[in-house]
Amino acid sequence: MLPSRSRCPFASVGLLALVTALLAPAPTVEAGEKRAFTIEDLYRVVYVPEFALSPDGRWIAYVKRERDLPRGKQYEDIWLLPASGGEPRRLTHSPERSESSLAWSPDGRFLAFVAEKEEKDQIWLLPMEGGEPYTVTDIATGAEDLLFSPDGRSIAFTSEVYPECGADDACNREIDEKREKGPLKAHVADRLFYRHWTRWWDGKVPHVLVLDLETRQVRDLTPERSGPPQFYLWSPRSYAFSPDGRRFAFQQNPGPPEELAWSTNDDLFVVPLSGDAPARDITADNPAYDGTPRFSPDGSLIAYRRQRQPGYESDEYELAVRAVDGGEERILTAHFDNWVDDFAWFPDGEALLFLAEEHGATPLYRVPLNGGPLEKIVEHATIDSFAIAPDGKTVYAVRRAIAEPPEIWAYDLTGGSPRRLTFHNAKLEREVDIRPAERLWLPGAGDYQVECFLIKPHDFDPSRKYPLILNVHGGPQSQWADAFRGDWQVYPGAGYIVAFPNPTGSTGYGQAFTAAISRDWGGRVYRDVMRVADSLEKLPYVDKDRMGAMGWSYGGYMMNWLLGHTTRFKAIATMMGLFDLRSFYGATEELWFPEWDLGGRPWDSPLYERFNPARFADRMQTPTLVITGELDYRVPYTQGLQLFTALQRRGVPSRLIVFPEAGHWPGWYEMALYYTAHLDWFHRWLGGGGPPWSVEDFAANRVFDTETGKRIDRAGSEEAPPSER
Structure with missing residues (x-):
């Protein structure tokens, strides 16, 4: 049973009545007639930062990112596309907020996503049979990186909490409000790693929490985590449910918090979701990085990426497997001399598909679980993300190349030609010399x-x-x-x-x-x-x-x-x-x-x-x-x-x-x-x-009228735009 709904000003509909956004054909332009690419053209490019394949393999939900340079606005809405091809349809229209972190429920009836509500990112559910999206969380610390449990009754996510509070939202909220509303602003640190990328931690730590969709209760799956996790650029998700929903795997650095600033040693931990036993470190034998766990379809094995050299963030990323209940580690890419960036199990559990970095490209390789030879099965310039169809015969991917803006494609692993599924940038491609x-x-x-x-x-x-x-x-x-x-x-x-x-x-x-x-x-x-x-x-x-x-x-x-x-x-x-x-x-x-x-x-x-x-x-x-x-x-x-x-x-x-x-x-x-x-x-x-336009004008917001979206006439100014000099 799902909780009562908190409504929100999204414009949305389900599969039975979707607002269709037609991709109107543009006039054909000969290559020689295309004009030069400009800064403004760059902001006409549509991006697909993420997509999610439905459990039955029939639908692709994806985030469509559009930008309005003159008005300084970026829009990220959810669209739906038949996996067999056809017109994509908009599911949400929310000009003042963006949607991300898409996750299908196992039965395909709901699409979960993250969007802002009252200045905090919350979890929303969109009924795919019709209806408006509604929130299922109202937590002070926000949510990101969603993952449904196999039974569809809960959602795992990450949130930056105070370790002394964990999943106690009232505790987190009270500390946050005092920090934000009090007269004094100060950072206090007693050890290194007190800030990261663009934020000060100020005592917070990212934890993995799990939401019970019926009771709306949230519990902490990583209560022992007392220091910030390692952060690797564009890393895949760092946790996973077992297929039977009884266990949960996650990665974290097992070392003391005071050493996190100079340690790259993440380990994999497995914890029973029943809560009757503590988390068990299954890669303690490796003093270097182990991360991004993925259970095999039958739940007996965990595949993961690993490195050999402690303290070296750019050591080669290898693909490894081991039994969940113990056993010897096997390196599946021991003879592959480049990095493994991401991977997924084939549905039959007999092989894995991994994304590699190779000679200025990111091909997809198939590696048999039994240790057979690698096979390059998808080769294109750049594959940003991918998903395997439930029957294992098709791979869907966001791909791009130097002269090719990103779009979603389908690759037939039985020998058919690749199929382009989205054409959001087609008009730009016809008009502009990319x-x-x-x-x-x-x-x-x-x-x-x-x-x-x-x-x-x-x-x-x-x-x-x-x-x-x-x-x-x-x-x-x-x-x-x-x-x-x-x-x-x-x-x-x-x-x-x-x-x-x-x-x-x-x-x-x-x-x-x-x-x-x-x-x-x-x-x-x-x-x-x-x-x-x-x-x-x-x-x-x-x-x-x-x-x-x-x-x-x-x-x-x-x-x-x-x-x-x-x-x-x-x-x-x-x-x-x-x-x-x-x-x-x-x-x-x-x-x-x-x-x-x-x-x-x-x-x-x-x-x-x-x-x-x-x-x-x-x-x-x-x-x-x-x-x-x-x-x-x-x-x-x-x-x-x-x-x-x-x-x-x-x-x-x-x-x-x-x-x-x-x-x-x-x-x-x-x-x-x-x-x-x-x-x-x-x-x-x-x-x-x-x-x-001039650097000075753009830096002073004197190029565009953000209300009308039109260029400001600077003809009467002392310095005309460079194009008019």
């Missing part, structure tokens, strides 16, 4: 090649010479993938060639190549970048006197390193980059990262000084754009301030942009200023196309 990439293999610093994506500008003419922007990725242990991104289209649309190399430290080219960057930050990878630049400037259509460079995070560090070691680039843009490694160590939060990659702590490792960009500030002379965010606790924004101070005192042309509400990644609207600033900077120093 540039493809070429893959180049260029000499690196040793006896190896560096893969590099090269995107040529709109209306490319091989007889001309163009300015080039070289973009170094962050991580540093990550990869530029063949994936649709703003940087890959906005700059070519303005007349620039852009190059995205995967130098030493990149993933997807074997773990040895990834590991080679550690403790050599300014060494081999710097030489790779310079060798790539050597090759690029020899291309007949590249103007070697108009080459610029940009990078984010570690890419920003590399820009700061380039500033002190070369003048070959005529302009540099550095975002959220490390400038002084000693002060970075003292203010960042995940200490396992610098302690591994820089060989220890500043007082016992010489690498903090050896590879410190600040040490070479007296050599810096390239015009530099510096961008940072005040809420960036990974690379604190003072790193950018220090760099800007050094450049200004040396008389180097430079500009500083600080986002007060941005963390390590600016928000979607802040990114419009990011692109504007880059186009302005490279236009100024490389001579390519400029932005459609």
Whole structure:
């Protein structure tokens, strides 16, 4: 029995009476008639951040993300699509809130999701046979990452609670209200890991809670957790119900809270939901990471991702299985030399499907449980997420490529051709020149090649010479993938060639190549970048006197390193980059990262000084754009301030942009200023196309009228937009 309903101002209907949103066909436009890609076009792109396949495999519920740049609004509503193909239909229309964390009930009668109510994210249920969504929680600490129990009677979720309160909502609410409404605001910490990414913990810890849908009672499944969990970018869910609903698996660091800032040791715990026994650590034999548990269909095994090296967040992620009740661990990908990012069991339990990072792509591999050979069964540029049909014959996926915005596709594993199921970006694709990439293999610093994506500008003419922007990725242990991104289209649309190399430290080219960057930050990878630049400037259509460079995070560090070691680039843009490694160590939060990659702590490792960009500030002379965010606790924004101070005192042309509400990644609207600033900077120093409006106007909210959505007429101002200069 479901609880009484708390109604909400969503416009919604069930499967029997859905509001149909027709995808009106756009006039056909010949390729040669397509216009150049602009910043405004980027904000016309529709994204699919998540989807969920119904238990019977007939329906795909997904979140459709749309953005309105002129009004500064983002909309995330739930849509429904027949898995066999057809018109998608909107299930919710809520302009003032977004929906996320979709989860079907096992019988398919309800779709659970998370949406805000009274400033807190709550759990909602949408009846799929008709009716409006309604809330089933009203908790002070909010909810996210939903998972139905196999019997459909409860939902597991995560919430940031005070350990002394756990699932006691009144206790959590009282502490929160006193902190929020009291006259004093202060942070107090007695150990490290007191803040993370963009937030201060202030005594809170993420716990896994479970909601009983009949009684609305909430209980804490992880009451022993007293410190923040590890956070790995884009990690799959960290907990799972057993198929019979009797047990629950979750991951957490078993070490003392005071060591969490420098430990990567997550373990897997299994706890009976009856509550008659404590949680049992089933991977205590591995001192490194074990996470993302998934029970086999028969419930006898748990599959999970694991690493071998303690303290090393970029060690290879392997796929392993072991018996739930004990037994020897088996590594299923022992002979696969790249990372496993996500995985799922095939319904028959005889094999698993995993998503890998490989040569600038993310293919899907099938691995037999009995240890047979791997089989690559879905290969496309980038697969963002996937689900296996109940009969095991079809895989549904959100996919994209450099010249292909994200859409949902179906892959027939019996041999049929892939089918595109959504066409939200079709009109944009017909109107705008979304540039493809070429893959180049260029000499690196040793006896190896560096893969590099090269995107040529709109209306490319091989007889001309163009300015080039070289973009170094962050991580540093990550990869530029063949994936649709703003940087890959906005700059070519303005007349620039852009190059995205995967130098030493990149993933997807074997773990040895990834590991080679550690403790050599300014060494081999710097030489790779310079060798790539050597090759690029020899291309007949590249103007070697108009080459610029940009990078984010570690890419920003590399820009700061380039500033002190070369003048070959005529302009540099550095975002959220490390400038002084000693002060970075003292203010960042995940200490396992610098302690591994820089060989220890500043007082016992010489690498903090050896590879410190600040040490070479007296050599810096390239015009530099510096961008940072005040809420960036990974690379604190003072790193950018220090760099800007050094450049200004040396008389180097430079500009500083600080986002007060941005963390390590600016928000979607802040990114419009990011692109504007880059186009302005490279236009100024490389001579390519400029932005459609000035940096000053966009930063001062003088470009769009947020009420009407129209451009503000600046003709009477002292400075006209760059396009009119």
